[in-house]
Amino acid sequence: MSRRVVGPFNRVEGDLEISLDIAGGEVKGAWVNSPLYRGFEQILAGKDPRDALVYTPRICGICSVSQSMAAAAALAGAEGLEAPENGRLMQNIILAAESVADHFTHFYLFFMPDFARPIYAGEPWYDGVAARFKAIEGAAAREILPVRAAFLHIMGMLAGHWPHTLGLQPGGTTHAIDRAGQVRVLAILSSFRRFLEMRMFGDGLEAVVALGSAAELSAWAEKPGPAASDLGVFLKLAKALGLGELGRGTDRFLSYGAYEESGRHLFKRGVHAEGGLHAFDPRQITEDLASGWFARPNTPRHPSRGVTIPDADAEGGYTWCKAPRLAGEVVEVGALARQLVDGHPLICDLVAQGGGNVASRVIARLLEIARIVLAMEGWVRRIAPHEPFYAESALPPDCEGAGLIEAARGSLGHWVTVKNGRILNYQIVAPTTWNFSPRDERGVPGACEQALIGAPVRAGETEPVAVQHIVRSFDPCMVCTVH
Amino acid sequence: MTANGRANGKANGTGPRARNLLWLQSGGCGGCTLSLICAEQPDFLTALDVAGIHLLWHPSLSEATGAELHPMLADVRAGRVSLDILCLEGAVIQGPNGSGRFHMQAGAGAPMRDLIAELSGLAHNVIAIGTCAAFGGVTAAGANHTEATGLAFEGSAAGGLLGASFRARSGMPVINISGCPVHPEWVVETLLQLAFGNFTDGDLDALGRPRFYAENLVHHGCSRNEYYEYKASAEHLSNLGCLMEHLGCMGTQVHADCNIRLWNGDGSCTRGGYPCISCTEPGFERQTHAYLETPKLAGIPIGLPTDMPKAWFVALAALSKAATPHRVKTNAVADYIITPPSPGKGKARK
Numbered sequence: 001m002s003r004r005v006v007g008p009f010n011r012v013e014g015d016l017e018i019s020l021d022i023a024g025g026e027v028k029g030a031w032v033n034s035p036l037y038r039g040f041e042q043i044l045a046g047k048d049p050r051d052a053l054v055y056t057p058r059i060c061g062i063c064s065v066s067q068s069m070a071a072a073a074a075l076a077g078a079e080g081l082e083a084p085e086n087g088r089l090m091q092n093i094i095l096a097a098e099s100v101a102d103h104f105t106h107f108y109l110f111f112m113p114d115f116a117r118p119i120y121a122g123e124p125w126y127d128g129v130a131a132r133f134k135a136i137e138g139a140a141a142r143e144i145l146p147v148r149a150a151f152l153h154i155m156g157m158l159a160g161h162w163p164h165t166l167g168l169q170p171g172g173t174t175h176a177i178d179r180a181g182q183v184r185v186l187a188i189l190s191s192f193r194r195f196l197e198m199r200m201f202g203d204g205l206e207a208v209v210a211l212g213s214a215a216e217l218s219a220w221a222e223k224p225g226p227a228a229s230d231l232g233v234f235l236k237l238a239k240a241l242g243l244g245e246l247g248r249g250t251d252r253f254l255s256y257g258a259y260e261e262s263g264r265h266l267f268k269r270g271v272h273a274e275g276g277l278h279a280f281d282p283r284q285i286t287e288d289l290a291s292g293w294f295a296r297p298n299t300p301r302h303p304s305r306g307v308t309i310p311d312a313d314a315e316g317g318y319t320w321c322k323a324p325r326l327a328g329e330v331v332e333v334g335a336l337a338r339q340l341v342d343g344h345p346l347i348c349d350l351v352a353q354g355g356g357n358v359a360s361r362v363i364a365r366l367l368e369i370a371r372i373v374l375a376m377e378g379w380v381r382r383i384a385p386h387e388p389f390y391a392e393s394a395l396p397p398d399c400e401g402a403g404l405i406e407a408a409r410g411s412l413g414h415w416v417t418v419k420n421g422r423i424l425n426y427q428i429v430a431p432t433t434w435n436f437s438p439r440d441e442r443g444v445p446g447a448c449e450q451a452l453i454g455a456p457v458r459a460g461e462t463e464p465v466a467v468q469h470i471v472r473s474f475d476p477c478m479v480c481t482v483h
Numbered sequence: 484m485t486a487n488g489r490a491n492g493k494a495n496g497t498g499p500r501a502r503n504l505l506w507l508q509s510g511g512c513g514g515c516t517l518s519l520i521c522a523e524q525p526d527f528l529t530a531l532d533v534a535g536i537h538l539l540w541h542p543s544l545s546e547a548t549g550a551e552l553h554p555m556l557a558d559v560r561a562g563r564v565s566l567d568i569l570c571l572e573g574a575v576i577q578g579p580n581g582s583g584r585f586h587m588q589a590g591a592g593a594p595m596r597d598l599i600a601e602l603s604g605l606a607h608n609v610i611a612i613g614t615c616a617a618f619g620g621v622t623a624a625g626a627n628h629t630e631a632t633g634l635a636f637e638g639s640a641a642g643g644l645l646g647a648s649f650r651a652r653s654g655m656p657v658i659n660i661s662g663c664p665v666h667p668e669w670v671v672e673t674l675l676q677l678a679f680g681n682f683t684d685g686d687l688d689a690l691g692r693p694r695f696y697a698e699n700l701v702h703h704g705c706s707r708n709e710y711y712e713y714k715a716s717a718e719h720l721s722n723l724g725c726l727m728e729h730l731g732c733m734g735t736q737v738h739a740d741c742n743i744r745l746w747n748g749d750g751s752c753t754r755g756g757y758p759c760i761s762c763t764e765p766g767f768e769r770q771t772h773a774y775l776e777t778p779k780l781a782g783i784p785i786g787l788p789t790d791m792p793k794a795w796f797v798a799l800a801a802l803s804k805a806a807t808p809h810r811v812k813t814n815a816v817a818d819y820i821i822t823p824p825s826p827g828k829g830k831a832r833k
Binding site for chain 1: 508528546547587592664721746773774
């Protein structure tokens with residue numbers, strides 16, 4: 001058995017180091033370390049509650065709007081405030097724009113470049129894949145940056161800029177648009193849709209979201225358009241490299257439910273475990289500190305009563321990440337969990353066959369891009385100009401709220417307690433806190449730690465490429481994780 | 484040999500030799516990189532080509548992971564690879580108790596702070612990307628539990644990690660591209676001017692910020708200017724009126740050209756319906772009042788424009804308030820234009 005420390009992992013957001021035990025050509029154990037602590041929960045204590053909308057987006061440059069949305073939802077919950085319909089729609093559009101941009105950036109800039117690594121140079125597919133996806137030099141990086149930037153004009157129009165907007169508020173959004181604004185957003189969406197249909201899918205978005213099973217996906221990927229598309233290329237790689245059998249995790253999935261409209265979610269809320277769907281009970285969330293560098297004693301607590309006191313010498317600590325658990329169990333969050341809990345037939349079939357793995361995580365993310373862009377078109381059309389976008393109200397001096405939303409990378413929760421008009425306690429559980437959590441008090445490894453077990457190590461590899469694929473298949477955001 | 488297989492090679496640009504750029508991240512959110520890759524015409528990678536800059540390594544963009552990065556850093560340390568530009572994104576983390584253990588460099592077991600200090604001493608130019616790297620920023624907010632500081636400033640006081648007398652090998656101080664986040668063009672235009680060899684100490688303001696953006700005020704080009712002129716103020720967010728009197732806007736005092744060059748197409752904070760929170764300024768992370776509220780003394784905002792006698796401002800404000808047209812007064816507290824300008828008469832045809 002040999003122990004290796006791999007890091008820094010780049011093309012993840014933030015800093016990440018993983019220790020691996022390797023024997024017999026595969027990974028036997030993994031310890032995920034988030035080596036940066038920033039202390040937002042301590043920063044927020046004592047502040048005016050509305051200032052959470054200034055600080056929390058700055059937890060993360062890539063999930064910035066998601067953090068805003070969770071904070072706004074927590075404060076809205078605390079005041080019992082409902083945003084007007086236009087405000088709700090705009091919040092959905094702005095959050096959706098971030099999630100789509102994140103999935104898009106992840107696929108082209110963070111995930112695919114690993115297939116252009118020299119270790120694959122002997123593979124029959126290598127030359128084409130390297131020419132398109134090589135980090136920095138590949139054609140895709142050059143092609144997608146302008147597409148991404150043009151798509152994010154939606155943020156300039158609706159939210160001032162991205163990242164770090166103050167445009168999302170508990171009472172809705174701060175910038176009302178008129179009919180001209182509506183058609184401009186629709187035009188930006190159309191232009192982005194054209195790129196997706198030409199390059200990412202080689203087919204209409206409607207055809208992508210209608211795929212109903214793994215068999216249909218395989219047949220679709222043989223058709224000329226899809227076969228030449230970027231998803232088509234990924235599906236070939238997945239087949240050639242067995243990505244559908246790589247990085248299987250806990251197979252327990254959680255989604256808080258995404259994009260609330262008229263009292264329901266576009267993507268349902270729930271838990272998927274033991275092959276079936278279950279109701280989600282937020283009271284069952286706890287954060288365990290057994291392996292984190294946090295002051296002891298360690299008693300797992302609900303985040304609304306959570307405590308964050310860093311201690312770099314805490315016994316048994318190996319990361320600045322806490323270990324969230326649902327009813328004591330490890331769960332995986334993200335696009336795969338969201339689409340599974342929502343019951344999308346393609347994703348249900350993929351998970352029934354192979355659980356959560358590198359291929360199903362990536363496929364779910366791209367499917368979700370198609371589903372969200374279609375939903376955005378509908379939301380923009382439903383905006384009613386000259387109706388309110390924003391409702392003003394005052395926060396009671398003593399109150400509590402929880403904001404549970406879905407960010408691109410999965411379930412994000414903010415819990416706030418306000419006393420005498422000031423923040424008494426603010427706790428954040430980010431998506432990658434779930435996925436990249438360390439061992440809990442029972443010694444059970446987190447979702448990514450579990451997914452790494454069994455990863456093959458090729459001869460001569462110091463930092464196994466399979467490990468790179470598995471880690472990046474979660475699209476980790478470490479700056480959120482450690483906030 | 485570099486992480487991308489090229490050592491000091493000529494890039495596809497116009498410069499005589501590719502300049503090597505190394506990008507590090509520490510106590511921050513990564514948002515400046517995410518903003519930077521929103522650069523348009525050209526996009527960020529093309530801008531590097533134009534500047535003749537070779538990206539030695541960037542945490543979000545490069546192929547190389549630890550085992551490939553560490554030898555490259557060794558080459559830089561040994562002088563085998565020249566470090567022309569070092570960019571740091573995020574604050575320098577010195578806690579707990581000066582140990583730097585709140586941010587250990589992944590895969591190296593040493594405080595990130597030490598690597599930043601070492602490489603700063605080797606770099607031809609050092610650029611602090613964003614308010615955290617420049618001044619400490621949000622990472623230093625509250626009681627600054629992480630003991631975060633900027634590279635050459637701690638808040639508005641010169642010093643920081645490298646000390647007030649620090650000069651990079653070029654002789655220039657740290658270039659502070661502040662902003663939370665940075666505007667992509669602030670970074671791109673700084674890199675291009677460095678590459679073209681016509682960027683000097685004289686191009687920086689007293690806080691080390693490039694004057695080309697820091698000599699403007701956020702107020703310049705604000706689309707709410709007419710409301711400001713008449714002190715026709717928004718009463719709550721989403722109103723069209725001026726955000727200064729009630730909603731905490733500091734745009735008249737804050738150094739940046741946000742309303743001239745605009746963000747993500749045609750956005751800015753004030754165009755998005757919320758106030759300027761002074762994110763390019765040292766100490767913006769520790770306001771003594773709520774960000775969405777204007778602190779007042781006897782009903783008069785305390786943060787008035789800094790280069791105008793207060794009495795004059797108050798007198799002019801009273802006068803302009805009294806003269807406010809009905810149109811401006813009513814629109815200021817609406818979310819849409821409810822009173823359009825009266826139809827122009829035009830010129831009669833002869």
